[in-house]
Amino acid sequence: MEPKEIDWNQLTVIIEKYKDQNWSLIPLLQNVQETFGYIPPESIEPIADALKIYPSQVQGVITFYSGFSLKQKGRYVLKVCRGTACHVKGSRSILRYVKKELDLEEGETSEDYQFTLETVACLGACFLAPTMMVNRDYFGKLNPTKVSSVLGQYGKKKEDDG
Amino acid sequence: MEKNRLQLMLCGGSGCQANGSRVFQDALEKELKRTHLDQEIKIIETGCNGFCAVGPVMLVQPEGIFYQKLNAKDVPELVEEHFLKGRPVKRLQYVEPASEKTIPKMDDIPFFTHQEFRVMRNKGMIDPEIIDEYIARDGYFGAAKALTEMTPEQVISEIKKSGLRGRGGAGFPTGLKWEFASRSTNDTKYVLCNADEGDPGAFMDRSVLEADPHAVLEGMIIAARAINANKGYIYCRTEYPLALHRLDLAIKQARDYGLLGENILKSGFNFDIEIYQGAGAFVCGEETALMRSIEGKRGMPRPRPPFPANQGLWEKPTVLNNVETLANIAQIILNGGEWYASIGTETSKGTKVFALTGAVNNIGLVEVPMGITLRQMIFDIGGGIPKKRKFKAVQLGGPSGGCIPTQCLDTPIDYEEIVKVGAIMGSGGVIVMDEKTCMVDMARFFLDFIQDESCGKCTPCREGTRRLLEIIEKICQGKGELKDIQTLEELSEVIKNSSLCGLGQTAPNPVLSTLRYFKDEYIAHIVEKRCPAKRCVALLKFKVNPDLCKKCGLCFKTCPADAITWQKKEVAVIDNEKCIKCMSCFEVCRFNAID
Ligand SMILES: Cc1cc2nc3c(=O)[nH]c(=O)nc-3n(C[C@H](O)[C@H](O)[C@H](O)COP(=O)(O)O)c2cc1C
Ligand code: SF4
Ligand code: SF4
Ligand code: FES
Ligand code: FES
Numbered sequence: 239m240e241p242k243e244i245d246w247n248q249l250t251v252i253i254e255k256y257k258d259q260n261w262s263l264i265p266l267l268q269n270v271q272e273t274f275g276y277i278p279p280e281s282i283e284p285i286a287d288a289l290k291i292y293p294s295q296v297q298g299v300i301t302f303y304s305g306f307s308l309k310q311k312g313r314y315v316l317k318v319c320r321g322t323a324c325h326v327k328g329s330r331s332i333l334r335y336v337k338k339e340l341d342l343e344e345g346e347t348s349e350d351y352q353f354t355l356e357t358v359a360c361l362g363a364c365f366l367a368p369t370m371m372v373n374r375d376y377f378g379k380l381n382p383t384k385v386s387s388v389l390g391q392y393g394k395k396k397e398d399d400g
Numbered sequence: 401m402e403k404n405r406l407q408l409m410l411c412g413g414s415g416c417q418a419n420g421s422r423v424f425q426d427a428l429e430k431e432l433k434r435t436h437l438d439q440e441i442k443i444i445e446t447g448c449n450g451f452c453a454v455g456p457v458m459l460v461q462p463e464g465i466f467y468q469k470l471n472a473k474d475v476p477e478l479v480e481e482h483f484l485k486g487r488p489v490k491r492l493q494y495v496e497p498a499s500e501k502t503i504p505k506m507d508d509i510p511f512f513t514h515q516e517f518r519v520m521r522n523k524g525m526i527d528p529e530i531i532d533e534y535i536a537r538d539g540y541f542g543a544a545k546a547l548t549e550m551t552p553e554q555v556i557s558e559i560k561k562s563g564l565r566g567r568g569g570a571g572f573p574t575g576l577k578w579e580f581a582s583r584s585t586n587d588t589k590y591v592l593c594n595a596d597e598g599d600p601g602a603f604m605d606r607s608v609l610e611a612d613p614h615a616v617l618e619g620m621i622i623a624a625r626a627i628n629a630n631k632g633y634i635y636c637r638t639e640y641p642l643a644l645h646r647l648d649l650a651i652k653q654a655r656d657y658g659l660l661g662e663n664i665l666k667s668g669f670n671f672d673i674e675i676y677q678g679a680g681a682f683v684c685g686e687e688t689a690l691m692r693s694i695e696g697k698r699g700m701p702r703p704r705p706p707f708p709a710n711q712g713l714w715e716k717p718t719v720l721n722n723v724e725t726l727a728n729i730a731q732i733i734l735n736g737g738e739w740y741a742s743i744g745t746e747t748s749k750g751t752k753v754f755a756l757t758g759a760v761n762n763i764g765l766v767e768v769p770m771g772i773t774l775r776q777m778i779f780d781i782g783g784g785i786p787k788k789r790k791f792k793a794v795q796l797g798g799p800s801g802g803c804i805p806t807q808c809l810d811t812p813i814d815y816e817e818i819v820k821v822g823a824i825m826g827s828g829g830v831i832v833m834d835e836k837t838c839m840v841d842m843a844r845f846f847l848d849f850i851q852d853e854s855c856g857k858c859t860p861c862r863e864g865t866r867r868l869l870e871i872i873e874k875i876c877q878g879k880g881e882l883k884d885i886q887t888l889e890e891l892s893e894v895i896k897n898s899s900l901c902g903l904g905q906t907a908p909n910p911v912l913s914t915l916r917y918f919k920d921e922y923i924a925h926i927v928e929k930r931c932p933a934k935r936c937v938a939l940l941k942f943k944v945n946p947d948l949c950k951k952c953g954l955c956f957k958t959c960p961a962d963a964i965t966w967q968k969k970e971v972a973v974i975d976n977e978k979c980i981k982c983m984s985c986f987e988v989c990r991f992n993a994i995d
Contacts (some may be wrong), residue, residue, distance in 0.1 A: 263696035264679055268638070302698040302855075305638055305680030321600030322795065322831045323757035325845050331983040335960075338980060359682060359849070360600035362640070363418050364757040365452040365764060376418040382960035382982045 321360030413448030447611020542730030561737025563749030568722030599798030619726030797826030800906030802913030861904030
């Protein structure tokens with residue numbers, strides 16, 4: 239999978255929707271992030287123009303919040319929990335293992351845009367610790383063997399789709 | 401609701417959903433239809449029941465029978481035996497680990513008997529997506545009373561009488577906060593609800609929002625009346641999709657019923673609520689940062705004064721309260737401040753909700769009267785430590801908190817008493833740690849967290865915590881020196897005294913509290929180059945000790961890298977070339993034979 243072409247019309251629609259509302263920068267960015275999977279750097283200028291603020295302000299807000307990303311993410315986003323409950327149940331080894339298996343560091347995306355590796359403060363599923371999330375699915379009580387099988391599940395899909 | 405012979409209160413909280421409650425529910429619905437029981441037996445999908453550890457869970461009413469660890473495969477037997485023939489299925493009931501006795505009724509399970517449900521009084525009892533069910537349990541009666549029978553002064557006085565303190569961490573008296581804001585003269589005021597819940601290992605607010613969203617709305621309406629605000633915002637984490645969905649639904653239903661909007665209950669009072677989604681920054685839970693974030697800016701804290709009660713959101717007088725604080729309000733108005741204050745200690749009244757996690761048997765959400773001891777919470781309600789391991793410490797208060805050791809287990813749950821032993825009440829995350837937790841590693845963990853989340857505005861917070869982390873990492877690597885301990889202590893004091901917001905001021909707490917109670921572990925790392933709990937990878941040898949190895953082969957079966965050779969009646973051997981240091985063998989070996 240190659241990075242998607244950005245549909246500029248879609249961006250214009252989103253900007254129009256929020257343009258005249260108060261305090262709309264963050265909701266607007268959330269909408270862009272949701273639509274494209276990231277915030278295309280090229281969209282910063284038009285957003286700033288529409289809201290009558292400086293591009294540096296938009297940039298500043300994007301980099302401040304971890305929910306926003308200026309880089310395109312992989313098809314499967316893995317979020318390994320690094321919360322306290324998971325930590326005491328060995329999440330550090332889980333993270334190390336996932337990094338090794340995917341050959342990715344935190345925040346990186348694989349070259350084929352299949353996987354992005356992230357960590358998260360707590361998934362609120364502490365009773366399943368240690369946990370991780372792949373897109374919207376939770377996986378709990380992890381150990382290296384289970385991680386391998388979860389990754390296998392998604393790796394397989396990759397082959398199936400060709 | 402009354403017409404049904406049985407009501408099946410099936411938990412649909414995030415925890416049970418992660419454990420497969422949806423699949424179970426589908427199967428159950430089909431089977432009830434097939435057996436024509438669907439007219440007399442009704443499934444009600446509730447919010448989190450609290451006992452997430454044994455999910456998916458279901459309570460059968462009015463019998464009070466409690467089922468746990470449900471699976472779609474159990475459906476035919478359950479319907480046939482219990483719902484048709486009236487014989488509850490024993491094998492799906494709770495078994496008390498110590499006595500191995502089966503306990504059929506929810507009210508008899510120790511996890512529930514020691515609790516006191518006020519904030520969570522509706523959990524598992526109503527469908528949170530139907531406003532009538534909330535109303536049927538006295539919902540919005542408190543708001544009605546506050547709006548039509550009481551003056552704002554009376555409302556504030558009742559909250560002051562209750563002794564309620566903020567449940568978001570700082571413990572500031574709620575009535576007093578409202579009084580300040582009510583005295584500010586301004587046409588525009590705001591009531592905000594803090595549902596940012598950023599502490600790792602804490603999921604109280606999420607469960608309250610999922611199980612009883614109207615209780616939070618009602619609290620906000622009453623707060624708005626008390627300070628005379630017409631607009632409210634709920635600032636909620638994006639990571640909580642179910643809570644967001646239920647809040648959205650609840651707001652719409654409340655508007656339809658005339659409980660939000662113009663002229664609420666014909667009282668002439670106007671108030672409406674909007675949801676604002678956070679964008680993933682821990683520091684935005686801090687009140688001034690949260691307000692900036694709603695304004696669409698970088699969420700950085702600012703110095704106080706001016707206090708939000710005078711100049712908050714958009715420079716207008718603002719009250720910000722935590723989810724749990726707000727969920728208490730309607731009950732206080734309805735039953736009176738004295739009722740609320742009738743339980744608890746001198747300075748800490750009512751109940752507190754905790755998320756009990758880590759090395760404890762009954763992981764889940766608990767609500768306890770203030771004043772019970774940590775020991776009661778961890779051992780009587782929590783059921784003690786699993787795998788026959790020993791209790792080592794309990795961490796309270798998240799990244800700003802501290803670790804409390806065995807000798808302090810009889811400390812009562814009380815804001816001031818907990819501070820005395822070096823932690824804070826915090827928002828309610830309780831992480832129990834057993835002997836396999838390394839306390840130096842815990843300090844490193846929290847510093848790592850703080851490092852990532854510091855907004856970077858104050859140098860002591862940004863640079864000071866980085867320096868602390870460097871020193872602790874050095875110690876974990878076995879490269880520490882004894883004088884590092886003193887440096888840690890001194891630096892911690894500087895950071896505490898010179899940071900702007902609560903994040904920095906409390907950042908050194910995990911270091912200070914582990915140094916206070918577990919200095920010997922620091923010394924073992926520094927002097928003996930040894931990690932007593934066997935957690936710090938750099939200090940481990942990854943070798944099997946032949947004297948302790950019982951030749952069971954568990955490690956061999958677990959190793960994902962084929963690094964262990966073992967044969968029946970032989971000591972296991974680790975091939976360090978192949979070993980990827982995943983630590984799985986340490987976790988499974990019951991004889992502590994791996995070094
Ligand atoms: C770094 C930091 C993070 C915080 N995070 C939260 C949070 O996630 N939820 C919360 O209710 N309060 C949080 N607080 C406390 C709030 O600043 C504020 O005191 C609280 O929301 C007030 O409500 P209360 O009086 O009802 O507790 C945080 C404070 C700090 C310093
Ligand atoms: S698990 Fe422990 S006791 Fe069992 S073979 Fe491995 S090292 Fe020996
Ligand atoms: S640490 Fe992991 S890889 Fe190394 S021997 Fe133990 S189980 Fe195998
Ligand atoms: S700490 Fe990992 S899910 Fe909460
Ligand atoms: S989510 Fe079901 S009991 Fe907590």
